[in-house]
Amino acid sequence: MNRLSVKLPNLDLDNPIIPASGTFGFGYEFSEYYDINILGSFSFKGTTLEKRFGNKTPRIAETYAGMLNSIGLQNPGVHDVLNVELVKLKEVFSKKVIANIGGSTFEDYIEAVTIISQSDIVGAIELNISCPNVNAGGMVFGTNKDIAFKLTKAVKRHTHLPVYVKLSPNVTNIVEIAKEVERAGADAISMINTLVGMRIDLKTGKPILANNYGGLSGPAIKSVALKMVHQVYQAVNIPIIGMGGIMNANDVLEMMYAGATAVQIGTANLIDPLACKNIIEELPSVLDKYGIKNIREIIGRAHL
Amino acid sequence: MNRLSVKLPNLDLDNPIIPASGTFGFGYEFSEYYDINILGSFSFKGTTLEKRFGNKTPRIAETYAGMLNSIGLQNPGVHDVLNVELVKLKEVFSKKVIANIGGSTFEDYIEAVTIISQSDIVGAIELNISCPNVNAGGMVFGTNKDIAFKLTKAVKRHTHLPVYVKLSPNVTNIVEIAKEVERAGADAISMINTLVGMRIDLKTGKPILANNYGGLSGPAIKSVALKMVHQVYQAVNIPIIGMGGIMNANDVLEMMYAGATAVQIGTANLIDPLACKNIIEELPSVLDKYGIKNIREIIGRAHL
Amino acid sequence: MNNKYLIISNDLIAKDTYKLIFKGDIQKNILPGQFINIKIEDGYKFLLRRPISICDHNGNYITIIYKILGEGTEVLSKMKAGEIIDILLPLGNGFTIMTEPNKQLLIGGGVGIPPLYLLASKMIEQRIDFKVILGFNTFEDIFLVEEFKALGVEVFVSTMDNSFGIKGNVMDVIKQLNIDYDYYYSCGPAKMLNNLVKTKILGQLSFEERMGCGFGACMGCTCKTKTSSKRICKEGPVLESSEVLVDE
Amino acid sequence: MNNKYLIISNDLIAKDTYKLIFKGDIQKNILPGQFINIKIEDGYKFLLRRPISICDHNGNYITIIYKILGEGTEVLSKMKAGEIIDILLPLGNGFTIMTEPNKQLLIGGGVGIPPLYLLASKMIEQRIDFKVILGFNTFEDIFLVEEFKALGVEVFVSTMDNSFGIKGNVMDVIKQLNIDYDYYYSCGPAKMLNNLVKTKILGQLSFEERMGCGFGACMGCTCKTKTSSKRICKEGPVLESSEVLVDE
C-alpha cells in the first residue's frame, strides 16, 4: 500500500483526494486538463430522479474568500446520468465513483438510488440531504434528525452499496444528526455542505443571486468545517469525508488531523481546474515536511 | 437631522456605526487613537456579574479572511465595570453606550442587568445569549428558543432600559428565535455573534486554541450575516443591529440594505484601531456614489 | 498547462477603460468571441476569476479591453507591464463566421465591442464584406473606433447623449441610416441583445453571465434556450439568435 | 495617524532569518522591548497583523529581525526595498532599565534576541555594565553576535548542537562559565523564560502570545500573573520575574 492510500467503505483510494459534488461535473470534461485516474475517486454532480434545470441565473456571487452558488441541482436526471454521463466517464476513468443523489421526497431518493446502484462504476452512494438551494427535500431533510434517520434507513434498504450521508452545517447540533444517521446504518459521513449566505448589489439594491440566498463555499468556511469534523469524529464510529475550503495540501492535512479519512475538494476546482492534481502532487513533500510516513496515521491526530 | 443619523430604541445615533462588543474594550483606550465621540454609540466588552479571567491562551487563531477567538468573556465583573470602567469612559465619551451582558444562569443575567441599569451612560442592554466561548449559559441559551424567550422576558422585568437581544448564527432556524425574543419583549435584535470554528497546528497536531474551538468573525462570515439579517428582517417588527465582517462603508450599506438599522464593527477594529473612524468618514461619499440622500432610506432596501 | 502570462502593457484608452496586452506560450487555436478568465491576485480576496473577451490575438500576444466595473477590475487596472498574471484561455465557443449572407453587420455596445474586433479581422482575412455599428454612452467612453476603421471597413458610431456620431443606441443607427442587413454578430448589454433577437433577423449573439468556473464544471452560468439549456461558458457565450428565448 | 512605512532593506542574515529596516515619520518615543504590528498584505488572506520586536531604532529608522515561521513571515521575507508596509508602533511596555544592580545580564534565545539589541545600546548610553548570553540551535541560525560585540560588551554564545560556542542552552552557559549576575533581561522561548524565573533571581522577561489586536482591545493575549491578569500586548510583553507564575 502506498503512503497516500486510504480506505472508505467499498472504496480503496490511492489517495484521499476526491473532487466534491457539483464542482467537477461528471468528470470526463476534466480529462481535457489531466488524466483524472490519478484521483482517489470523485463525487459526481448531485443527481435527482427527474431532469432539473435548476434555479434562475445569476447563480453565482463572490464574497471574501468564498463564493455563493444557487445552482439548484441542475442535472440531466438519473436515467441520463446512468446511460449517458457515466458511459462517457467510463471511457476516461477506470476507478469507482461516488454517486451524489438528491431528491424532494423519500420516493424520489429511493428510486434514484435504486437506479444508480445498477452502475458498475458507482462504488458508493452519497446521500445529499444538505443542498440549500432546493425548495423541497434537500437541506430540510438534513436539518431534522428524525427525517435524516428515516431517509437513511429507507435508502439503505434499496441498495447493496454503502451509503455516505452528506450533512448540512446549517444546524444547531450536527453531532446529533451524525449520530442518528449512523444509527440508521450510514456507512460514512460526508461533511460539510455549504453554509447559507447572500450578497446584495449596491447599485441595484437587489440580491445578486436570482434565488436571493446561496451556498457559501471556499476558504471562508474551512474553520467551521474543521470544527464540525472534529466534533463528529468524537461521536461516531464510521469514517468521515471532510470538506470545506480545502485549497492545498496543508489544508488536507489539517482536515485529516481533525478526523477525516478522506477529503473532498470543491471550490478549488473552479478556480484552478488542476487543483486536485496539484494537491495530489504536493502531498508527499508536505508529509515529509511534517515527518509523516503514511497519511493514514494522521487521521484524527488532533484528538490524541 | 443629519443624513447619517439613525434611531434605535432609546438611542439617537449620529451615525449607524457602533463598535461591537469585545473588540473595543471599554472604549476609553481608543481615545488614544481618535475622539470616540464621533461614534454612533458603542457596545462594551461582554460583562458578567462576577469577574472572569476567561479561557487559557492561545485564545486567538487566524483563518482565511477571518479570525477565531476564545476569550471566554474576560471582564472585571459588573461592579467594577459600573464603578471603574464606565467612570473612566465618561471622561472621554459623552454619548450613551450599549451594555453587553453575559451570564451562566438566569439569576446572573438579571442581577448584572439590574446593576448596570443604574449607570446613566448606559442607553440599552445588549443581552448576549450567543457567546460560543463559555460552558454554561451563553450560546446554550441563544440556541434554544424557549430559554431565549424566558430569559428575555425575565430580564425585561428588571430594567427600565430597552433590551437588545444578541443572537447566535449557530442555529438551524434563527428566524424562530428572533420571533420568540420579540414576543418576549425584546426591543431590538443584534446579530450575528460569531460562528464556531477551529484551527489545528500542523507542527504539533494540536488545536491552536487552548479551548479547541473559537468564534469565527471577520469578512469570512459577512455573507452568512447578510442572509440572516435579511431573513429576520422579514419576520420581526423590531429594529436589527447588523454585524459580521463589516470592514468598510460599502459593507455598511450592504448590511443596511439587508435590513439593519445600525451596524456593529468588530474584527475591523482589531486590525486597524481607526477602522470605525475611517468608515464614518467614508460614508458620505459612498452615499453620494449610490445616489443616497439619507442613510435611513436604505434600511431594508433589498426587500423592495 | 502553465497559466502564467506576462503583461506587456496596460493602458487607459477611454473613461475607466483599459487595454491590456499580454504574452505567453499560446499554443491553442483562438476563435473570435472566445474569452479568457483572469485570477486577479494570488490571495482569496477575489476568489473567482474574471471573464474578459479576447479582443485581438497575434501569435503569442493577446489583447483584451476591459472597463473598471468593480473591485476586481480596479485592481487589474493597476497592474503594470512586467507583472505576471494567471489566466485560463481560450474559453467558450466563439463566433462562427458565415460566408453565405452578403450584407453582414457587426453590432457592438460598450464593453461588448472588444470581441468584435478580432472577428472583424478574421472576416477581412476571409474577404467577407460587412459593416460595423458601435454604440457608446458618451464621447468619453469611445474606444476602438479608429482601429476598426484602420481595417478598412465602414464604421457607424452612436452615443446615447449625442456627444458623438448618431444620437441613440445601435438600433437607432440601423433605423436612422436605414441599414440593410441579412446577418449579424453582436455583443453588448442584455437589453440590446434582446432587441436584436426580436428583429427575427438571423445572427449570433454573445452573452454575459456570472461565472463560477468559466470552463463548464459548476453549472453556474446555465441559460435556457428554446430547445435545451446551455452553459454560457462552454456552449456559449455565443448563441444563435434562433435559439435565444426573448425576454418580453 | 499614518501607518505607512517605507522598506529600506530586507535581507537574509541567517537561516530563514531576515533583517528588515524601514523608515517613516516616527514621532513617538521608542523603548527597548516594545514591538510593532505588521499588516502583511492589503487583502484578507492574512487578516491579523504580525507582532515583531523592535531590534534597533535610530531617528526615523527602525530595524526588526524576524524568522520565517509560517505563511505570513514568508510573504514578508519577499518584500523589497521601496515597498510600503502598514505598521502599528510602538506597542507594549518595553524593558525598564535598572541602574542599581551591578552585575546585569542580557539573556536571549533565538528570535527572542532582537529586542535585547536596542536594550544593550540604551544601557551602554547609560554607562551600565552588563554581559550578554545568546543561545541558538545551530551555527546556521546565528545572527547579531557581531553587532553586540561591536557595542563593546562581552558576549557568550551557545548552540544546542555544539556547532559554535558553548554547547547547550543559555542556562548551560551560566552554569558552565559560572557567570555571576544579580539582575537580568530576557527574551526567548517559553521554556527558557520559565527556567529563568525558577532561578528566583530578579529580572524582566519578554513573553510571546498569539494576538488579536496587539494594542489592548480584544483580551486575546491575557496571561495570569501572581496578583492579577495582564495583556501581553499592553501591560507586557515585558513582565517582572517576581510576578510571573511558574509552569512546573
Ligand SMILES: Cc1cc2nc3c(=O)[nH]c(=O)nc-3n(C[C@H](O)[C@H](O)[C@H](O)COP(=O)(O)OP(=O)(O)OC[C@H]3O[C@@H](n4cnc5c(N)ncnc54)[C@H](O)[C@@H]3O)c2cc1C
Ligand atoms: C464571457 C464574458 C466576456 C466578458 N468580456 C468583457 C470584456 O471584454 N470587457 C469588459 O470590460 N468586461 C467583460 N465582461 C464583464 C466582466 O467579466 C466584468 O465586468 C468583471 O467580471 C467585473 O469584475 P469586478 O471584480 O470589477 O466586479 P465585481 O462586481 O467586484 O465582481 C464580483 C463578481 O461578480 C462578477 N461579475 C460582475 N459583473 C459581471 C458581469 N457583467 N459579467 C460577469 N460577471 C460579472 C465578477 O466576475 C466577480 O465574480 C465579460 C463577461 C463575460 C461573462
Ligand SMILES: Cc1cc2nc3c(=O)[nH]c(=O)nc-3n(C[C@H](O)[C@H](O)[C@H](O)COP(=O)(O)OP(=O)(O)OC[C@H]3O[C@@H](n4cnc5c(N)ncnc54)[C@H](O)[C@@H]3O)c2cc1C
Ligand atoms: C511581542 C512579540 C514579539 C515578537 N517578536 C519577534 C521577533 O522579533 N522576531 C521574530 O522572528 N518573531 C517574533 N515574534 C513571533 C512572530 O510574531 C511570529 O513568528 C509570527 O507572527 C508568525 O507569523 P506567520 O504568519 O509566519 O505564521 P503563521 O503560523 O502562519 O501565523 C498564523 C497566526 O498565528 C500567529 N502566530 C504564529 N506564531 C506566533 C508566535 N510565536 N507568537 C505570536 N503569534 C504567532 C500569527 O501572528 C498569525 O496571527 C514575536 C511575537 C510577539 C507576540
Ligand SMILES: Cc1cc2nc3c(=O)[nH]c(=O)nc-3n(C[C@H](O)[C@H](O)[C@H](O)COP(=O)(O)O)c2cc1C
Ligand atoms: C457550484 C457548486 C455546486 C455544488 N453542487 C453540489 C451538489 O450537487 N451536491 C452536493 O452534495 N454538494 C454540492 N456542492 C457542495 C460541495 O460539494 C461542497 O460540499 C462545498 O462546496 C464545500 O466544499 P468547498 O469549500 O471545497 O467548495 C456544490 C458546491 C458548489 C460550489
Ligand SMILES: Cc1cc2nc3c(=O)[nH]c(=O)nc-3n(C[C@H](O)[C@H](O)[C@H](O)COP(=O)(O)O)c2cc1C
Ligand atoms: C475578540 C472578540 C471578542 C468578542 N467578545 C464578545 C463579547 O464579549 N460579547 C459579545 O456579544 N460578542 C463578542 N464578540 C462578537 C462580536 O461582537 C461580533 O458579534 C462578531 O465578532 C461579528 O462581527 P465582526 O465580524 O465585525 O467581528 C467578540 C468578537 C471578537 C472578535
Ligand code: FES
Ligand atoms: S461558469 Fe461554471 S459552468 Fe459555466
Ligand code: FES
Ligand atoms: S492582543 Fe488584543 S488585547 Fe492583547
